[in-house]
Amino acid sequence: MVAQPRQKINTGFWRPPGAPFAPCSGWLVHAIIKPACLERGVIPIRRDTKDSRHERVYLLPKTIDYYQEQLTRLLEEERFAEAADLLAFLLACRTDDAITVAEWQRLYDWLADFAGEGHPAAGGRGIEEGTEGEDAASEQDLRMRRLAAKASDPAYVERLLDMLRHETDLEKKLLAVDQLALADHPGVDAALAAWLEGARLHPLLQFRVLQTLKRRGVPGTVVLERGGGTVELAIADTPLSMDEFPAAVRSVPDMVRRALSLTDPGMAPFAAGVWQDFLACVYGTNLYGALAAMTGREAAVWAAGLHEFLVLSVTGEDPEKPVLPFYKLKETDAKAVRASRNALLTCMRNPYGPF
Numbered sequence: 001m002v003a004q005p006r007q008k009i010n011t012g013f014w015r016p017p018g019a020p021f022a023p024c025s026g027w028l029v030h031a032i033i034k035p036a037c038l039e040r041g042v043i044p045i046r047r048d049t050k051d052s053r054h055e056r057v058y059l060l061p062k063t064i065d066y067y068q069e070q071l072t073r074l075l076e077e078e079r080f081a082e083a084a085d086l087l088a089f090l091l092a093c094r095t096d097d098a099i100t101v102a103e104w105q106r107l108y109d110w111l112a113d114f115a116g117e118g119h120p121a122a123g124g125r126g127i128e129e130g131t132e133g134e135d136a137a138s139e140q141d142l143r144m145r146r147l148a149a150k151a152s153d154p155a156y157v158e159r160l161l162d163m164l165r166h167e168t169d170l171e172k173k174l175l176a177v178d179q180l181a182l183a184d185h186p187g188v189d190a191a192l193a194a195w196l197e198g199a200r201l202h203p204l205l206q207f208r209v210l211q212t213l214k215r216r217g218v219p220g221t222v223v224l225e226r227g228g229g230t231v232e233l234a235i236a237d238t239p240l241s242m243d244e245f246p247a248a249v250r251s252v253p254d255m256v257r258r259a260l261s262l263t264d265p266g267m268a269p270f271a272a273g274v275w276q277d278f279l280a281c282v283y284g285t286n287l288y289g290a291l292a293a294m295t296g297r298e299a300a301v302w303a304a305g306l307h308e309f310l311v312l313s314v315t316g317e318d319p320e321k322p323v324l325p326f327y328k329l330k331e332t333d334a335k336a337v338r339a340s341r342n343a344l345l346t347c348m349r350n351p352y353g354p355f
Helices: 061-076 080-092 098-115 136-151 154-166 170-180 188-198 203-215 247-263 270-282 286-292 296-315 331-349
Strands: 221-226 229-234
Touching (some): 061 170, 098 170, 154 188, 170 188, 188 203, 188 221, 203 221, 203 270, 247 270, 247 286, 270 286, 296 331
């Protein structure tokens, strides 16, 4: 029996298609149907429209939330073939969410077009899985070489840059930025830096471009509008992963996962993703400076605030049990916990700031 979600409120989060900031849709279904192909390391970009194996699989709203999270991570890690195969699986299932299905189809078509194979319009066969026992790392290296070769084609690079300037879909912009990280083209660095400084971009997109510039070894600083003010950021200081954030910042989602595993295990996996999106939005602002300088107790306050935020966003209600004891906090810390929770809410509702 699937647990029924408690009454929830609309927290008004901004959510790009296919990349939710937080699990806003309700209680997480624990019995998730996971495609077996994701257990393997290499997955082809292809969709067999005659494959009816999954036609009887009905995706509940909470199951869709789970897959959206998995899809987002695959794209962030540049595992595009796996993302395409997951999309093919999802498109073969049944759901009443027509908007999400349309988003999945657009993203699948874009990935297939990027790969140049495995799509009827491309006339290719797809990236084959390889013979049994073939080393997955070698397959991944081969795939990355193919991606790099395509992203180094001057005409294709111009298409990607044009997408950044004119595309309205944030998801496609993010994918284009990721591909430009691989491009061997003399004009990419200057074009990305100029676009970053000259356009009003979503903070997540700003942060992704900063990461791309760092990966490409671009030196110097950039000046941009962020968090309601103007900031100057050194490209080389941009964290490329959670491991590169300050220790106190990294400790927050770990504390929340441990606490939620005892009370709401279905929410625990979302802690890191929500916190990472929050950091991407506030990076370079005064708020981020305060987070980077947190003491252990201040980190516990933010962890408690993130805990309350997750419960509120999923159920629409405050936690049934006080969260302070999980973080060894006292009643005198309740006001600070509420302030941190409200900061998360403010950022997710209006990621442009001020905050």
